[in-house]
Amino acid sequence: MGVPPSSNSRWKEIVTGKKTYTLKFLAAKILLGRLMRNVKADGSADNVSKAVAELHAIYTKNADNASAKEDLQTMFG
Secondary structure, three states, X not given: OOOOOOOOXXXXXXXXXXXXXXXXXXXXXXXXXXXXXXXXXXXOHHHHHHHHHHHHHHHHHXXXXXXXXXXXXXXXX
16 A cells, blocks of 8 residues: 555644544654644644645655555555
């Protein structure tokens, strides 16, 4: 499975905490925790978009990582 486009609404659901998953890719897990705190503090559309872009970028950069692939399968099935 490839990395779904950042325009996929699931990314927004993930960074806003509407959908939660147990992630295996440690770097993304740490990043997501920070992004969710930032979005909780400032839920503006611009801030959510930045968070989506950051999370999408880490998965795109690490698309060959086995844990990242597992996470994408879990989140986007």
